[in-house]
Amino acid sequence: MKILVCIKQSHSLGDDAEFNEDNTDVSPDYLEGALNEWDSFATEEAVQIRERQDETAEIVILSVGNETADRALRRCLAMGGDRAIRIEGLENNDPISVGHALSEVARAEHPDLVFCGAQSSDSVQAATGAVIAGFLEWPVIAVVTKLDYEPKMKKAIAKRELEGGLIDLVEVDTPAVFTIQSGINSPRYATLRAIKQAERKDISVVEASRFSDVGYRVRRMFVPPKANGAELLGANVREVARKISAIVKEALK
Amino acid sequence: MKALVVAELLRGEVQEVTWELIAAARSLGCSVIVALIGKGTTSLVDRINVAGVDELFIVSVESAEFESDVHRQAMQAVYAEVKPQVILMGFTINSIGYGPALAAQLGLGFASDVFAIRRDGDGIIANRAFYGGKVVGELEFPNVSGVLLLLRRGIWEPVKEAGSAVTRQLVVNCESGRTRHLEFQEATAEDQVDISSAEFLLCVGRGIGKKENLGRFEQLAEKMGATLAVSRPLVDAGWVTRARQVGQSGKTVRPKVYLSFGVSGAVQHVAGMKSSGVIIAINSDPEASIFNVARYGAVVDLFEVADELEKCF
Numbered sequence: 282m283k284i285l286v287c288i289k290q291s292h293s294l295g296d297d298a299e300f301n302e303d304n305t306d307v308s309p310d311y312l313e314g315a316l317n318e319w320d321s322f323a324t325e326e327a328v329q330i331r332e333r334q335d336e337t338a339e340i341v342i343l344s345v346g347n348e349t350a351d352r353a354l355r356r357c358l359a360m361g362g363d364r365a366i367r368i369e370g371l372e373n374n375d376p377i378s379v380g381h382a383l384s385e386v387a388r389a390e391h392p393d394l395v396f397c398g399a400q401s402s403d404s405v406q407a408a409t410g411a412v413i414a415g416f417l418e419w420p421v422i423a424v425v426t427k428l429d430y431e432p433k434m435k436k437a438i439a440k441r442e443l444e445g446g447l448i449d450l451v452e453v454d455t456p457a458v459f460t461i462q463s464g465i466n467s468p469r470y471a472t473l474r475a476i477k478q479a480e481r482k483d484i485s486v487v488e489a490s491r492f493s494d495v496g497y498r499v500r501r502m503f504v505p506p507k508a509n510g511a512e513l514l515g516a517n518v519r520e521v522a523r524k525i526s527a528i529v530k531e532a533l534k
Numbered sequence: 535m536k537a538l539v540v541a542e543l544l545r546g547e548v549q550e551v552t553w554e555l556i557a558a559a560r561s562l563g564c565s566v567i568v569a570l571i572g573k574g575t576t577s578l579v580d581r582i583n584v585a586g587v588d589e590l591f592i593v594s595v596e597s598a599e600f601e602s603d604v605h606r607q608a609m610q611a612v613y614a615e616v617k618p619q620v621i622l623m624g625f626t627i628n629s630i631g632y633g634p635a636l637a638a639q640l641g642l643g644f645a646s647d648v649f650a651i652r653r654d655g656d657g658i659i660a661n662r663a664f665y666g667g668k669v670v671g672e673l674e675f676p677n678v679s680g681v682l683l684l685l686r687r688g689i690w691e692p693v694k695e696a697g698s699a700v701t702r703q704l705v706v707n708c709e710s711g712r713t714r715h716l717e718f719q720e721a722t723a724e725d726q727v728d729i730s731s732a733e734f735l736l737c738v739g740r741g742i743g744k745k746e747n748l749g750r751f752e753q754l755a756e757k758m759g760a761t762l763a764v765s766r767p768l769v770d771a772g773w774v775t776r777a778r779q780v781g782q783s784g785k786t787v788r789p790k791v792y793l794s795f796g797v798s799g800a801v802q803h804v805a806g807m808k809s810s811g812v813i814i815a816i817n818s819d820p821e822a823s824i825f826n827v828a829r830y831g832a833v834v835d836l837f838e839v840a841d842e843l844e845k846c847f
Contacts, residue, residue: 408646495677511831512829512831522842528814
């Protein structure tokens with residue numbers, strides 16, 4: 282059994298934003314990278330399937346990015362990934378470009394299952410997994426909150442969580458792509474020993490295959506005007522509490 | 535230019551987002567075609583035949599409920615028939631379960647959670663947020679024959695006035711789908727609280743730090759006469775049952791007062807509470823996106839203000 286887990290170094294922006302020269306992205310100095318939260322659930326799910334069902338299963342962690350993505354890859358290796366692949370040299374980071382690059386590696390790796398986080402915390406496209414499935418022409422089940430894989434039957438039964446919390450129980454033929462929702466499991470904290478071991482695991486770097494299509498190109502990025510932002514109630518907590526109390530009592534009258 | 539709207543159905547009901555998508559398509563000033571994919575949907579035609587829709591495709595498939603594979607195949611057939619320059623779908627759990635795959639297969643431009651669209655000559659410009667909503671990106675779609683966009687819910691004013699669209703039938707014989715809907719299950723409601731009917735919600739988020747702090751706010755809610763609600767991370771962590779979750783995968787709420795402590799205001803959370811009467815947000819991070827939707831805000835220590843508030847009630 283082989284499970285491919287696609288992960289992302291997600292970027293958060295602090296109080297200030299400066300843009301690059303052509304205003305098409307925030308300059309990297311203002312961004313803080315960390316493993317995307319949803320991807321830690323995806324990695325944990327793969328590790329649990331191995332523990333439960335097949336201890337010989339191989340877990341390959343895959344990401345797109347430069348060497349700064351290695352930190353996120355190492356974290357997933359410390360959680361239990363066996364090896365990692367990083368795809369370099371991709372010009373665009375829209376979901377179609379990224380999904381295409383990931384799908385090319387997936388095709389070569391022949392996994393039984395491909396996992397992605399249901400979304401990333403920075404871009405919230407919620408699309409990469411389904412894009413991979415599109416290029417591979419594989420089935421995809423999105424926003425999975427429970428997964429039962431039956432390798433002998435080549436199928437899986439998954440719960441998906443729809444708007445309002447309604448559960449959609451589905452069956453899917455494998456190989457397939459699954460996008461994993463947060464809360465499906467409790468991602469483990471890697472032990473010091475596991476972190477040390479992960480340092481020695483292999484991260485192979487491959488060049489992105491040539492692909493001319495892009496999902497979109499960013500014309501410009503800007504900080505949205507905050508014209509209708511909240512009226513601030515001050516910094517004195519007693520004063521703030523008094524004002525909130527008055528607003529609440531007035532509104533409920 | 536032709537815009538194709540994909541109607542969204544769930545358990546035989548047309549979902550609100552459908553009429554929002556039609557409004558968005560109309561705003562482009564091009565012909566609007568709606569695809570209604572499902573089984574035995576003829577009775578729904580009148581509901582979707584609203585002002586501004588030029589053509590309505592009834593796409594008959596074998597499965598009554600959403601199935602990712604069936605929808606992919608059905609939409610490929612519709613695309614071949616209509617050849618639209620723009621496909622609009624909702625940024626919903628079902629649409630994200632096949633829309634991006636369809637865009638990849640058809641070689642279309644793609645973006646999701648789009649909240650503004652406009653025409654630019656023969657092309658489309660779309661806006662969406664980046665970096666946790668702190669930055670907006672204006673997107674263009676070069677060298678493609680069409681674009682598929684998943685639009686954020688609650689942005690466009692739904693169109694519901696009766697229309698006069700021409701109705702056409704399209705039967706799609708799907709090969710056996712590799713994804714099969716088995717059944718729906720209601721979310722387990724061990725907690726009987728109904729946050730969607732509360733007049734006053736006190737909502738806590740990740741900012742409260744640890745589980746031990748939850749009791750502090752339960753106590754405050756009780757003192758203030760509010761119902762306690764939470765954002766998704768607290769449910770994921772198992773601190774609170776799903777019944778109290780506000781947001782896309784939780785409940786949509788419209789209380790008279792929504793008071794939040796340490797809720798950052800992720801897009802999915804805001805989707806579930808932005809129609810509340812008065813929104814008051816307290817967060818120690820001045821850049822939290824919740825302040826963009828709140829009427830009143832305070833950047834103070836959550837626990838200090840909670841202590842002071844308790845004295846006021």
